[in-house]
Amino acid sequence: MAISKMRAVVESIKGLEAKATVRDFEMTMDEPKSLGGTNTGMNPVEAMLSAVGGCKVIVAKSFARAHKINLNAIKITVTGDLDTDGFTGKNPDAKIGLMNLHTQYEIDADNTKEEIEAFADFIDATCPVMDTIVNTPNISRDIEMI
Numbered sequence: 001m002a003i004s005k006m007r008a009v010v011e012s013i014k015g016l017e018a019k020a021t022v023r024d025f026e027m028t029m030d031e032p033k034s035l036g037g038t039n040t041g042m043n044p045v046e047a048m049l050s051a052v053g054g055c056k057v058i059v060a061k062s063f064a065r066a067h068k069i070n071l072n073a074i075k076i077t078v079t080g081d082l083d084t085d086g087f088t089g090k091n092p093d094a095k096i097g098l099m100n101l102h103t104q105y106e107i108d109a110d111n112t113k114e115e116i117e118a119f120a121d122f123i124d125a126t127c128p129v130m131d132t133i134v135n136t137p138n139i140s141r142d143i144e145m146i
Helices: 044-064 114-124 126-135
Strands: 009-014 017-020 025-029 070-082 100-109
Touching: 025 044, 044 070, 044 100, 044 114, 044 126, 100 114, 114 126
Parallel strands: none
Antiparallel strands: 009 017, 017 025, 070 100
16 A cells, blocks of 8 residues: 655634645635635635646546547536535534535547546546545544644
């Protein structure tokens, strides 16, 4: 088994703004002004949607040739429905996370519709980010007082 340890460090900057650091990359996350942020970056749910789309694009590009897909271009739009009353505590019965997650594929390829549908099934089944959402990992935590 080849285990690759992934790591992200996220720290508070000011207000609701947070800086995520992964390897040599940084990303700012924030909330829109309507949710109390300053809109300096995408919010964490938007970052997750972007991660799903990015993962699926990378899987498609990585495996197209092996699946005999002549992939000229691919664009993936990922949408989700979030009841903000859930995480804000306004409605204790509302789901806190996304209620729905939808992927819209736009594929330019010299293949049949059936071949593209089978390839999209493969992408959905092979994307590690999607698998993490569908098959939740073991979750643990540590707390350190500083």
